[in-house]
Amino acid sequence: MDESQRQAVLGAVLGHFGVDKYNRLVLAVKDTKRHGKFRYWQDELFSDLRAKTGLNITTVKDYVEAFHKAPTATKEITLEQFLAEPSRYYYMEPVNLPNDWIAQAWEQSEEFRQNVTYEYAREASKNGDLGSVATSLRRLASVLPINRSIELYCAIRDLSPHRESEFRRTFERIFRSRMAKFPPARVPE
Numbered sequence: 001m002d003e004s005q006r007q008a009v010l011g012a013v014l015g016h017f018g019v020d021k022y023n024r025l026v027l028a029v030k031d032t033k034r035h036g037k038f039r040y041w042q043d044e045l046f047s048d049l050r051a052k053t054g055l056n057i058t059t060v061k062d063y064v065e066a067f068h069k070a071p072t073a074t075k076e077i078t079l080e081q082f083l084a085e086p087s088r089y090y091y092m093e094p095v096n097l098p099n100d101w102i103a104q105a106w107e108q109s110e111e112f113r114q115n116v117t118y119e120y121a122r123e124a125s126k127n128g129d130l131g132s133v134a135t136s137l138r139r140l141a142s143v144l145p146i147n148r149s150i151e152l153y154c155a156i157r158d159l160s161p162h163r164e165s166e167f168r169r170t171f172e173r174i175f176r177s178r179m180a181k182f183p184p185a186r187v188p189e
Contacts, residue, residue: 086112099143119158128166
């Protein structure tokens with residue numbers, strides 16, 4: 001399959017079946033290749049694709065050639081849709097979220113703030129370090145005012161006080177000189 005054929009297949013699947021089914025196919029490549037056969041839902045989808053477009057994906061080899069390392073797709077939403085359900089879109093839906101939308105949701109939705117805070121506090125409680133959520137924290141650090149970042153830090157500390165010395169290092173790496181505005185680390189009892 002050459003690149004133009006590959007792009008035709010990817011575009012047709014995305015256009016006819018939408019982001020969710022397209023992404024499901026992208027994410028299932030490794031599993032399908034390992035099993036060496038299509039799942040029922042893949043057979044159905046490729047049959048529909050053939051009927052609607054004439055494009056043929058009949059073998060696992062064809063499928064892998066088309067979908068291996070294909071980029072996942074994102075949905076287009078409005079600010080109003082995002083603000084109505086910020087946690088859903090932040091965590092579960094494949095969307096591109098502008099930084100100012102996240103900042104606005106942080107200010108407007110206590111539930112959103114609590115969900116994100118809980119994610120970090122849970123990670124701190126389990127692992128101490130926040131390395132696995134550092135990218136997300138870095139993004140929040142770039143969009144939230146410093147007072148909101150300090151509130152987030154304090155909330156994590158209050159929920160996982162025994163791990164502060166560990167997760168504080170992640171904050172220090174991300175906030176650098178701005179850490180001077182944060183409260184000092186508590187002395188363990």
